[in-house]
Amino acid sequence: MSVKNILVIGLGGVGLHLTQRLVHDGYGVTVIESSPQLISSVNDKIDAKIIEGNAMELACWQRAKAETMDLLIAVTNEDSVNMIASIIADRLGIPRKVARVRSPEYGYENSFLNKNDFKIDLVIHPEELVAQEMARLVMRASANDVVDIGEGQMKVVAMRVNPDSPIVNKTLKEIDLLHNDFRFKIVAVARGIATIIPGEDDTILPNDQVFIMLHEKNLPQLMNLMDMREQSIHKVMIVGGGMVGARVAELLGKTVKITLIENDKEHAEELASTLKNTDVLLGDGTDVNVMVLGGLMEMDSFIATTGNNETNIISCLLAKHIMNRSNVDANAKVGKTIALVKKEDYLVLASTIGLDVALNKKISAADEIMKFIRMGELFSLAHLHGVDAEVIELAAAPKSQITKKPLKKMRSMLQEKQILIAGVVRNGGCELTDEHTVIEPNDLAVVVSATKSLKDARELFK
Known part of the structure; x- marks a missing residue:
């Protein structure tokens, strides 16, 4: 189901951050917030319709034109408000509901009153999400992070570049020529406070954090090349x-x-x-x-x-x-x-x-909600920790801009928008792209995009 209009309840930490991302991505966002001080402090930060009032009062929902909404996101600090808001939204015909619920006694599958009782489609618990992520990262002992792409066939591995690394002070073009016994692609770089979606002429510097995409079967070779050792966690x-x-x-x-x-x-x-x-x-x-x-x-x-x-x-x-x-x-x-x-x-x-x-x-909470929203629009979405970048899978429409020429002819435009077409899924397999790759109609492509460029990336495939 396509989502266009979203009603957000609560402009606290999660609500504000999420609203900013939703507005940037082009969604129509209406917010209900009870604190005039909070509204005053964020009015110049978001381009959304803000209604001052109590979400427990139906008049606020009428002013928000709730009947026109495709999705409710209730993320106040009060579980009870979020759960009741979901019930109200259901009665008013909003088809999908997301609610922040921290208490394990309500809203979850095994709770006395579960999420179905409150008409909630997705329950968000920020503390649980970040704890799960920390545990996952600890057990990924060999690298800072490893992200599964294309149902696990491909991996994106994050690592810090040491001064003696075999890729340091080399351009991506030089790295491809020197290390061609197996294929890998550097798809993003964190350098200081900057996020770089690199091109072939960009140079990898000491202390860069690089994100490398490769086929799962080549992961041991990459670890050997980068002198990364499997580490058991005790x-x-x-x-x-x-x-x-x-x-x-x-x-x-x-x-x-x-x-x-x-x-x-x-x-x-x-x-x-x-x-x-x-x-x-x-x-x-x-x-x-x-x-x-x-x-x-x-x-x-x-x-x-x-x-x-x-x-x-x-x-x-x-x-x-x-x-x-x-x-x-x-x-x-x-x-x-x-x-x-x-x-x-x-x-x-x-x-x-x-x-x-x-x-x-x-x-972490906003990432989970964005993933839920985009499920109908994207095949998958993964955020890369440490950079403002996402890995998404997009299907190429038959007459889309991306299908009209080889990637090398689109290089400057893609780099300007900070978008990299990193891989393509064909015949049940996923392969890395090169400058000669042509994205065919209905191909599923693996795209690495600066977070701010997600909308542009999606437009290329429409």
Whole structure:
């Protein structure tokens, strides 16, 4: 089902971030928000119709012209408001409903009252989403991240470029010529605060974070080329025992030994009695002595999930230094650091100063909602952590612009829009493109696009 008009309830962190993305992508967005102060602070940031009022009052829904909406997204901080809003939306004929529900007692498959009782199509729990993502990233021990593309046939691998890397200070064209025993394609680069969708003349520099797309069968060869070693995960340290930290410990504790540092005595005691396979330490997560006494030098990964941005970033930097300072042996492991960061601006900062991965709850929630919205329009969607870029799969319409000439003749236009046609799915297989590739009508293409260019990418295939 195609979505054009969207009603958002709540302009808090998730609501504002999501509304900005929806407006940018060309959706018609109407927002109901009860706080005049919040409305005043964001009025110049979003080009959406904003209605001041209580979402529990039907008059607000009438002013929002709810009967014309294709989708409701209820993301206030109150579970009860979001769940009731979904019921109201259903009564008013809005066909699809998304609601933020944090309490496990309501809205979920096994809850006393599940999502069907509240007419919810997608339940969003930002803390659960980011905890699941952290656990996934820890278990992907060899690289910063690995994203499955084309039903798993292709992978996008994220890694930091060291000064002695075989691809450093070389253009993409030179890399293709030098390393042609198996095919891979660098599809995105994070450099400082910039996201680059590279062309063949772009040069890879030390400390770049690169995103490399290749066939699954060639992953061992890439790891060998980049001197990446498979690392088994045995020990993980977590700082912060809040909702995210405790859930990560619960998820990883099934297979990994966890050390969790919590600075609140009462909460630390509670965690110690409920979390399995977890040693809970009382202390400050930015205190080097506490970290070292907790066994940091033996850890495979370090995760900071406190409610303070600075604490999370500083503790990860300390951990990175301590974990890697002991790894002077060329064959030793290199610990991975993951930080929970509330401010989007800090995500770029965290990556720039050396953290492996920084995650944000509202971005994780918005990504999940955007994926749900686009299910009818895209075959799949994956966000690349650390850059403002997405990997999408698009089907080429018979008379679309993308089908009219080889990719080399579209190179300058695609680069200008920060779009890369990276692969094509044909005859049940997925292959990387080159400059001679012609996208045929009805082909399914794997496209890497700057987030801001998603709309342009979709237009090329219509």
